[in-house]
Amino acid sequence: ADVKKIAVIAGDGIGPEVVGEAIKVMKKTEELFGFQFEFEQGLFGGIAIDEKGTPLPQETLDICKNADAVLLGAVGGPKWDNNPKELRPETGLLGIRKALGLFSNIRPANVFDCLMEASTLKPEVLAGTDLIVVRELTGGIYFGEKFRREGANGQEAVDTCVYNEAEVERIVRQGFEIARTRRKKLASVDKANVLETSRLWREVVNRIAPEYPDVELEHVLVDNCAMQLLRRPASFDVIVTENMFGDIISDEAAMLTGSIGMLSSASLGEGSFGLYEPVHGSAPDIAGQGISNPIATILSVALMYRLTFGYAEAAQCIEDAVKSVLDAGHRTGDIAVDKSKAIGTTEMGDLIIAAM
Amino acid sequence: ADVKKIAVIAGDGIGPEVVGEAIKVMKKTEELFGFQFEFEQGLFGGIAIDEKGTPLPQETLDICKNADAVLLGAVGGPKWDNNPKELRPETGLLGIRKALGLFSNIRPANVFDCLMEASTLKPEVLAGTDLIVVRELTGGIYFGEKFRREGANGQEAVDTCVYNEAEVERIVRQGFEIARTRRKKLASVDKANVLETSRLWREVVNRIAPEYPDVELEHVLVDNCAMQLLRRPASFDVIVTENMFGDIISDEAAMLTGSIGMLSSASLGEGSFGLYEPVHGSAPDIAGQGISNPIATILSVALMYRLTFGYAEAAQCIEDAVKSVLDAGHRTGDIAVDKSKAIGTTEMGDLIIAAM
Numbered sequence: 072a073d074v075k076k077i078a079v080i081a082g083d084g085i086g087p088e089v090v091g092e093a094i095k096v097m098k099k100t101e102e103l104f105g106f107q108f109e110f111e112q113g114l115f116g117g118i119a120i121d122e123k124g125t126p127l128p129q130e131t132l133d134i135c136k137n138a139d140a141v142l143l144g145a146v147g148g149p150k151w152d153n154n155p156k157e158l159r160p161e162t163g164l165l166g167i168r169k170a171l172g173l174f175s176n177i178r179p180a181n182v183f184d185c186l187m188e189a190s191t192l193k194p195e196v197l198a199g200t201d202l203i204v205v206r207e208l209t210g211g212i213y214f215g216e217k218f219r220r221e222g223a224n225g226q227e228a229v230d231t232c233v234y235n236e237a238e239v240e241r242i243v244r245q246g247f248e249i250a251r252t253r254r255k256k257l258a259s260v261d262k263a264n265v266l267e268t269s270r271l272w273r274e275v276v277n278r279i280a281p282e283y284p285d286v287e288l289e290h291v292l293v294d295n296c297a298m299q300l301l302r303r304p305a306s307f308d309v310i311v312t313e314n315m316f317g318d319i320i321s322d323e324a325a326m327l328t329g330s331i332g333m334l335s336s337a338s339l340g341e342g343s344f345g346l347y348e349p350v351h352g353s354a355p356d357i358a359g360q361g362i363s364n365p366i367a368t369i370l371s372v373a374l375m376y377r378l379t380f381g382y383a384e385a386a387q388c389i390e391d392a393v394k395s396v397l398d399a400g401h402r403t404g405d406i407a408v409d410k411s412k413a414i415g416t417t418e419m420g421d422l423i424i425a426a427m
Numbered sequence: 428a429d430v431k432k433i434a435v436i437a438g439d440g441i442g443p444e445v446v447g448e449a450i451k452v453m454k455k456t457e458e459l460f461g462f463q464f465e466f467e468q469g470l471f472g473g474i475a476i477d478e479k480g481t482p483l484p485q486e487t488l489d490i491c492k493n494a495d496a497v498l499l500g501a502v503g504g505p506k507w508d509n510n511p512k513e514l515r516p517e518t519g520l521l522g523i524r525k526a527l528g529l530f531s532n533i534r535p536a537n538v539f540d541c542l543m544e545a546s547t548l549k550p551e552v553l554a555g556t557d558l559i560v561v562r563e564l565t566g567g568i569y570f571g572e573k574f575r576r577e578g579a580n581g582q583e584a585v586d587t588c589v590y591n592e593a594e595v596e597r598i599v600r601q602g603f604e605i606a607r608t609r610r611k612k613l614a615s616v617d618k619a620n621v622l623e624t625s626r627l628w629r630e631v632v633n634r635i636a637p638e639y640p641d642v643e644l645e646h647v648l649v650d651n652c653a654m655q656l657l658r659r660p661a662s663f664d665v666i667v668t669e670n671m672f673g674d675i676i677s678d679e680a681a682m683l684t685g686s687i688g689m690l691s692s693a694s695l696g697e698g699s700f701g702l703y704e705p706v707h708g709s710a711p712d713i714a715g716q717g718i719s720n721p722i723a724t725i726l727s728v729a730l731m732y733r734l735t736f737g738y739a740e741a742a743q744c745i746e747d748a749v750k751s752v753l754d755a756g757h758r759t760g761d762i763a764v765d766k767s768k769a770i771g772t773t774e775m776g777d778l779i780i781a782a783m
């Protein structure tokens with residue numbers, strides 16, 4: 072049989088709890104669809120710092136490289152926040168993206184009708200919002216040279232933002248390709264009126280655009296995008312942008328849906344390999360209490376099934392199960408209006424499995 | 428008498444219309460408060476490109492340098508969007524900031540109760556929102572070295588983000604000082620988990636903080652800030668941040684108030700000199716029709732009175748007049764619910780003057 076290898080890096084905080092439920096869901100699909108998975112756990116993030124002295128141990132990287140897909144929980148927490156750079160969980164996150172060549176981060180931000188009230192936006196503005204942010208993930212100011220030097224006015228810090236044509240082209244093409252499978256609208260976000268990297272970005276977008284005549288293209292300045300997301304979120308289909316802007320814009324988009332506990336993400340490279348994780352963080356404040364929401368991680372599995380394995384039917388089955396459990400009124404604390412009726416992490420996972 | 432010199436750079440699009448109303452208001456305060464102003468007009472932005480071949484003619488810069496304050500309308504438009512860098516209105520904007528040493532951009536984002544419905548946020552979330560973004564304006568990636576080079580993967584573009592301690596310190600101090608005059612809360616926004624400039628930024632903030640024990644400080648990562656602004660806008664008092672983050676965050680904050688046609692801004696350097704302008708742009712689509720909203724520019728005059736001239740009473744008089752006109756139900760098209768009842772630019776200006 073075709074055994075798929077899954078690297079599981081649960082990470083910190085609520086990471087292990089939510090990943091646990093996602094694995095239960097994957098096992099359920101083994102039963103229902105005859106899939107076969109082999110799970111291998113790796114230490115990553117804060118826990119890896121504590122146990123191995125580095126956020127991304129070589130062993131974990133090897134497990135990932137040897138796998139067909141990676142399921143990631145979440146990393147980080149106050150315990151490691153004041154560590155020097157090489158001993159910080161985020162450094163592991165940047166390292167794994169680079170080491171695995173995951174240049175493309177796909178973050179759907181869509182509204183769950185039954186959770187519309189959870190958003191701080193007016194329902195009539197939010198209605199129909201269903202967008203995807205395609206974020207460049209291994210270039211730009213995150214990975215450019217950084218250093219300190221002594222200057223005339225005290226210490227001076229420098230970050231360098233670099234993009235080459237090939238890097239821009241591959242992520243922009245991905246934006247166009249994804250738009251093609253959807254409502255055929257692409258918003259390319261840059262700051263071309265100020266930045267040289269953005270001017271290169273825009274040139275590449277304009278050069279490639281004629282190959283996608285079926286996709287309607289708009290250029291949006293990043294500051295304007297931050298505004299338009301608030302004003303007309305439903306009008307966006309696919310947004311493609313560079314690393315730093317994507318970080319900010321995708322978080323804004325996620326929050327405005329009101330469904331941050333529900334949003335999944337994929338980080339992809341060349342080929343079908345991918346790393347899948349919830350958009351939310353490690354939530355150290357509620358870790359270990361069994362009250363976290365596993366849905367974003369469970370939906371990350373659905374994304375993995377679609378994008379890495381082509382298991383469309385099983386993906387749909389998971390998504391439908393989530394929807395039916397929500398429609399039946401079940402809520403974890405983060406999305407419950409009446410907190411006293413909130414259910415726990417395991418209960419939510421079990422209900423979804425039962426609905427599959 | 429103490430004659431104050433005002434450099435007036437009306438700019439493009441609706442710039443001249445809205446500046447015209449603001450000057451009417453200033454003249455009214457000459458009558459009411461015995462002030463004396465001397466206005467000198469300068470070409471700036473697109474119109475300066477057309478007439479002088481550069482967005483910031485030396486003559487205009489001299490007028491500004493010779494003035495006590497600058498009143499700016501708005502610059503830019505599609506006509507100049509594809510020009511080479513040195514012939515773009517934005518280049519003039521960056522140039523004037525640098526040449527006048529305007530390192531601090533102050534952008535209040537507050538909610539006008541009578542316009543609450545204009546926001547896309549739920550009124551109960553928005554209620555009480557009254558924040559100021561203090562943005563560093565002459566450093567960072569906007570002004571660092573930028574260039575192209577040939578690389579192995581085609582052209583490569585580079586932007587450099589540089590900050591030194593002195594630059595960070597003066598803007599951060601301004602943030603603390605402003606917070607002190609308000610609700611005494613400062614949110615410092617950075618990306619210290621990734622960027623070296625942000626780590627320097629945070630170090631400086633933490634070094635200075637003990638001098639302001641009365642101000643409650645929080646560090647917020649920029650991606651998280653983009654989210655928290657949506658989730659709890661009313662909880663922010665003063666936000667201090669670097670140039671690029673300030674561009675994005677201040678626009679998001681402005682839009683969420685629903686009052687973008689109403690928001691003013693100040694750009695300050697050392698001393699009392701300042702440049703005052705509305706937050707909104709040149710709106711070329713409605714320019715020349717006499718339907719633009721002059722309130723943001725008129726409120727920029729109030730800001731000028733407070734921050735540059737110490738004319739607190741007159742500033743209050745202008746702000747009260749604006750409020751009473753709005754409370755009486757008068758609206759320009761951009762903020763009118765019933766567009767058929769919208770009034771024009773001049774009419775709005777006249778009503779405000781009558782109410783003063």
Ligand SMILES: CC(C)[C@H](C(=O)O)[C@@H](O)C(=O)O
Pocket residue numbers: 161164165318620621650
């Ligand atoms: C933790 C941090 C380095 C990371 C990023 O900025 O990329 C996170 O915010 C994200 O978006 O995945």
Ligand SMILES: CC(C)[C@H](C(=O)O)[C@@H](O)C(=O)O
Pocket residue numbers: 264265294517520521674
């Ligand atoms: C036009 C542009 C250069 C400018 C900026 O980004 O600073 C504008 O967006 C602003 O915020 O004043």
